[in-house]
Amino acid sequence: MxxxxxxxxxxxxxxxxxxxxxxxxxxxxxFFGIVRMMIFDAFYRSPASAxxxxxEQTITYIWLGQGMILLALFGVDKDIAEMIRSGSVAYELTRxxxxxxxxxxxxxxxxxxxxxxxxxxxxxxxxxxLGLQPPPTIANAVVFLVAAVGALLLASAIIVLLTxxxxxxxxGEGINRLVPALIFFCSGIAIPLPLFPEWxxxxxxxxxxxxxxxxxxxxxxxxLSGAAALSALVHQWxxxxxVVLAGRMILARGLRRLVVQGG
Amino acid sequence: xxxxxxxxxxxxxxxxxxxxxxxxxxxAFQALGHFLVTFLEFLAIAAxxxxxxxxxxxxxxxxxxxxxxxxxxxAIAEAVPRGFDVFPTLIRNGDxxxxxxxxxxxxxxxxxxxxxxxxxxxxxxxxxxLIWASQRLEVDWLPTNIVLLxxxxxxxACLFSGLFVLQAALCFWTTESLEIVNCTxxxxxxxxxxxxxxxxxxxxxxxxxxxxxxxxNYFPAHAIxxxxxxxxxxxFMQWISPAAGVIFLFASLRVWRIGVRxxxxxxx
Numbered sequence: 277m278x279x280x281x282x283x284x285x286x287x288x289x290x291x292x293x294x295x296x297x298x299x300x301x302x303x304x305x306x307f308f309g310i311v312r313m314m315i316f317d318a319f320y321r322s323p324a325s326a327x328x329x330x331x332e333q334t335i336t337y338i339w340l341g342q343g344m345i346l347l348a349l350f351g352v353d354k355d356i357a358e359m360i361r362s363g364s365v366a367y368e369l370t371r372x373x374x375x376x377x378x379x380x381x382x383x384x385x386x387x388x389x390x391x392x393x394x395x396x397x398x399x400x401x402x403x404x405x406l407g408l409q410p411p412p413t414i415a416n417a418v419v420f421l422v423a424a425v426g427a428l429l430l431a432s433a434i435i436v437l438l439t440x441x442x443x444x445x446x447x448g449e450g451i452n453r454l455v456p457a458l459i460f461f462c463s464g465i466a467i468p469l470p471l472f473p474e475w476x477x478x479x480x481x482x483x484x485x486x487x488x489x490x491x492x493x494x495x496x497x498x499x500l501s502g503a504a505a506l507s508a509l510v511h512q513w514x515x516x517x518x519v520v521l522a523g524r525m526i527l528a529r530g531l532r533r534l535v536v537q538g539g
Numbered sequence: 540x541x542x543x544x545x546x547x548x549x550x551x552x553x554x555x556x557x558x559x560x561x562x563x564x565x566x567a568f569q570a571l572g573h574f575l576v577t578f579l580e581f582l583a584i585a586a587x588x589x590x591x592x593x594x595x596x597x598x599x600x601x602x603x604x605x606x607x608x609x610x611x612x613x614a615i616a617e618a619v620p621r622g623f624d625v626f627p628t629l630i631r632n633g634d635x636x637x638x639x640x641x642x643x644x645x646x647x648x649x650x651x652x653x654x655x656x657x658x659x660x661x662x663x664x665x666x667x668x669l670i671w672a673s674q675r676l677e678v679d680w681l682p683t684n685i686v687l688l689x690x691x692x693x694x695x696a697c698l699f700s701g702l703f704v705l706q707a708a709l710c711f712w713t714t715e716s717l718e719i720v721n722c723t724x725x726x727x728x729x730x731x732x733x734x735x736x737x738x739x740x741x742x743x744x745x746x747x748x749x750x751x752x753x754x755x756n757y758f759p760a761h762a763i764x765x766x767x768x769x770x771x772x773x774x775f776m777q778w779i780s781p782a783a784g785v786i787f788l789f790a791s792l793r794v795w796r797i798g799v800r801x802x803x804x805x806x807x
Contacts, residue, residue: 453572
């Protein structure tokens with residue numbers, strides 16, 4: 277366990293070096309957030325009948341999404357992808373560590389630091405000037421944080437799964453092209469999920485991707501409560517376990533058939 | 540000289556396309572991925588329209604026209620001058636020095652670096668939306684309207700290309716690419732998919748005068764639809780407005796040339 281913690285903290289310290297990139301990222305996300313806010317302002321001006329979210333809730337949802345965009349916008353671990361391509365992944369195998377846990381720790385730290393560095397400034401600006409509402413109660417804030425940690429774990433598990441699939445080059449790459457499109461549509465980053473037609477929502481609800489954004493955001497606003505909140509958390513944790521187990525199994529299979537050339 | 544350059548560009552194109560076709564399956568997945576992302580994006584917008592019915596009095600079909608023009612134009616600009624997009628790597632590695640030594644203009648050589656065919660995914664999607672929207676709107680496809688549509692798309696491609704050139708030119712001063720410029724390219728696409736009258740006036744001014752995205756879809760689309768226009772432009776202005784994109788590209792190339800003169804190598 278200590279080895280994984282050391283990997284976690286050293287990766288975090290490396291990433292903290294890229295402060296300029298973080299500032300540029302924050303400014304970009306603020307810009308996109310303002311554009312989206314104006315688009316939804318315009319939508320809410322039209323005399324619509326029954327919209328399942330109030331204007332304020334939608335704006336809050338948008339800003340939570342902009343702040344935590346790194347939970348829904350990701351691809352494979354580029355360094356590991358290169359190792360798999362070049363064959364130096366063999367060195368990873370010689371380490372006296374569990375390979376899945378090693379890669380998971382890398383993915384988790386690679387997500388966590390940039391996520392916090394982006395989220396905190398965006399939340400502060402949006403809270404002060406741009407219409408992000410604070411959570412209605414302390415309980416909402418706590419349950420939001422719990423779900424956000426779950427979302428982070430799920431995102432890391434998906435990253436490792438996508439990376440492991442690269443051991444099967446072509447089909448792995450194909451999946452890596454298509455999954456981000458699905459995440460974009462089904463997580464809530466494109467459009468707040470409650471605004472989708474009901475039949476589509478029930479299909480999306482089964483998939484794992486809403487647990488990345490939609491679940492924490494609705495818990496934050498109190499848009500989900502009681503039994504619905506509990507079942508959303510159960511959904512999230514079920515998928516974390518499924519994706520981790522799938523990643524482990526596929527990695528084990530991939531390593532059994534792995535042939536590395538060279539000497 | 541002119542014919543010679545064209546010949547050379549076709550050689551560049553041939554090399555670039557052949558190298559991309561080495562990995563056919565991979566190429567197919569990438570193109571499909573682009574199609575899927577943009578297709579789902581439009582589907583998401585359609586879902587919101589279903590909830591609200593309209594945006595500032597505009598229907599989904601009308602928005603489809605704005606969306607289609609901008610999407611096709613952006614796809615062209617992402618594919619053709621792709622070399623400018625990967626330019627920061629050239630600067631960082633000091634590879635730009637080699638380009639300076641060759642007897643052709645720098646901009647021409649960067650243009651020839653890569654033609655990214657997989658953008659056909661977004662191109663196709665934009666075209667599908669455009670055709671769907673014009674069917675639903677029962678646009679009268681007179682030859683004049685087709686000419687204006689093509690002019691608008693080319694003007695848009697020039698405008699986005701100009702933005703990519705500017706982004707590359709900034710590297711002469713900063714050596715690294717600035718993510719913030721994406722606000723004007725990807726952000727511009729996202730913003731200009733909707734009629735600009737939905738935005739606040741300061742924002743509208745930016746996308747009309749500074750980065751004239753409105754001139755390549757909002758104004759010409761009014762002429763094509765035969766609608767009166769809210770901001771008080773005349774039909775004539777709507778017809779010539781895509782020229783702003785072409786002018787923008789030329790201005791960007793001027794900045795680029797200043798950058799080239801300012802260039803100092805990173806060494807190797």
